[in-house]
Amino acid sequence: MKNNIYIYIFTAALVSLIIRALPLTLIRNQIKNKFIRSFLYYVPYVTLAVMTFPAITEATQCNWAGYAALAVGIILSLFGAGLLPVAAACCAIVFVIELFF
Numbered sequence: 001m002k003n004n005i006y007i008y009i010f011t012a013a014l015v016s017l018i019i020r021a022l023p024l025t026l027i028r029n030q031i032k033n034k035f036i037r038s039f040l041y042y043v044p045y046v047t048l049a050v051m052t053f054p055a056i057t058e059a060t061q062c063n064w065a066g067y068a069a070l071a072v073g074i075i076l077s078l079f080g081a082g083l084l085p086v087a088a089a090c091c092a093i094v095f096v097i098e099l100f101f
Contacts, residue, residue, distance in 0.1 A: 056070050060094055061101075062098055064101070065093070065097035065098050065101070066094070068093050068094075068097055069091075070090075072089055073089070073090045
């Protein structure tokens with residue numbers, strides 16, 4: 001039974017089912033607690049940030065290019081630029097910096 005892949009697949013499926021089904025069965029009414037509602041609202045954004053930020057610097061040949069692109073992206077988005085201009089500017093920054101380094 002050692003290293004039986006079906007046990008691993010079953011365990012992963014069971015854990016995934018419990019994580020998804022348990023809140024649906026336990027929470028029947030609308031959540032009224034302000035803290036919990038705020039926490040649940042920001043969970044997807046935090047998860048995306050945790051997955052994205054390390055990849056920004058590791059995807060480039062020079063880490064400084066990733067940091068510069070991150071800074072430019074943050075600044076442009078603070079000024080209200082859309083997704084396409086921010087992404088294009090970040091790509092251009094990485095391209096220019098990696099040309100010289």
